[in-house]
Amino acid sequence: MVTGKIFESSPVRQFAAVQTISSGSLEIPIDDDEAAAVWVSETEARAETATPKIRKKEIVAHEMSAEPRSTQKLLDDGNVNVEEWLAGKVASKFARTEATAFVNGTGVGQPRGFMTYDAGTGVGQIEQVNSGSASTLTGDGLIDLVAAVKAPYLDGAVWMMKRSTAAVAQKLKDGQGNYLWQESLIAGQPSRLLGHSVVYADDVPAVAADALAIIFGNFRAAYTIVDRFGIRVLRDPFTSKPWVKFYTTKRVGGDVVNFEALKIQKIAA
Secondary structure, eight states, X not given: XXXXXXXXXXXXXXXXXXXXXXXXXXXXXXXXXXXXXXXXXTTOOOOOOOOOOOEEEEEEOEEEEEXXXXXXXXXXXXXXXXXXXXXXXXXXXXXXXXXXXXXXXXXXXXXXXXXXXXXXXXXXXXXXEEOSSSSSOXXXXXXXXXXXXXXXXXXXXXXXXXXXXXXXXXXOBOXXXXXXXXXXXXXXXXXXXXXXXXXXXXTSOOSOTTOEEEEEEOHHHHEEEEEEEEEEEEEESSTTTTEEEEEEEEEEEEEESOGGGEEEEEOOO
């Protein structure tokens, strides 16, 4: 048995929509337009009205790679299964690397993160709601953040924040001195804030002036992850003897497909 270090990550995959694809990208039709309608009298001529349009969103499966190696002697004589241990280490690193990209990725050669979009309420923008303080969270700011999400998205909506941010939120009280944070009484169940589950995401910024410290919303409606196959390992004992190389790859993409289903809390007055 090998005792390993624990690394924190962001469990976006657990809450987003995930699709396995058989090509290099996924094209998703997006219906975020609407038809026009007008009032008319009984004999009034009918004019043509605006026709809604459907746009397409393409999510490309980008590639990650790793190439750890071991000597054949260590593979033969090690007191642990070295090949299995290396595979586990690479898989864990891949998971954390993709999770970081789902939050902060540039979209260039990697997934596009939801924290990288401009502020606003239009297509290609995610609304930022001020916390009500230039330096920290406030209860009113959290309430405003929930209120900014349309009601149909609230069923399944969660908070994503860093653990240190959660420590700040845990201390917030209402006007009667009651904590807004509700600790879970059931093992394995998340705590709740204003009625919604809290998820720890290490890649979301900590509370600081002008920081985007919390993202709230329905991630399954908002963010789509695409997988092209799973993890592939090519075992190469020939090109670098006495080393055995394990060339490992994974192709994955991700992007926001519904911008109104997520809202961000900005630390600002």
